[in-house]
Amino acid sequence: AQSVTQLGSHVSVSEGALVLLRCNYSSSVPPYLFWYVQYPNQGLQLLLKYTTGATLVKGINGFEAEFKKSETSFHLTKPSAHMSDAAEYFCAVSDNQGGKLIFGQGTELSVKP
């Protein structure tokens, strides 16, 4: 069985500061890992994904994440937060069943001016 744990249901940073959202996963097979963002009253937008190959993946809006197998982690980072980054972020794992995902609990990111 697969599972995802996001550490911290709420993270607050100042504008221009580093964003770090933590995600740890459990999987009995090589995982596919994803980060999604959800803005208020909207659906989910794919930020980035890791399937195979390079462990540091870059996504949209300046976000990136690094797959660390030894730590079973896939933390999301952005060097400099922007006010528009305020949203809910979800980490998800898949065993590649054609888009079937298991989601973490979500982390709400607040950005202070």
Place this chain on the structure above:
Amino acid sequence: SAVISQKPSRDICQRGTSLTIQCQVDSQVTMMFWYRQQPGQSLTLIATANQGSEATYESGFVIDKFPISRPNLTFSTLTVSNMSPEDSSIYLCSAPGQSNTEAFFGQGTRLTVV
């Protein structure tokens, strides 16, 4: 990427009634997925909608409560039956992209049961 259209975007329904949510994908896909997002919570998979066969339900979800149709490779419906206030949630459908790895989501249906 896949473009997914979902409707209605929101509805307010009386308890005991049913609501059918429609999901249209702009390309043919083998599987579509339905999720529920309860207020302030994460997404939970309800079922996988397979074309030409019965939907596959996750633990805790049953066909009588959430019947699903999948008449072709681009369309699916989810019905929330005999609704109660506990069914108030956002319901989202998703479908895989061309690489068949990531999932793309509709905008969701925000359901309030009164």
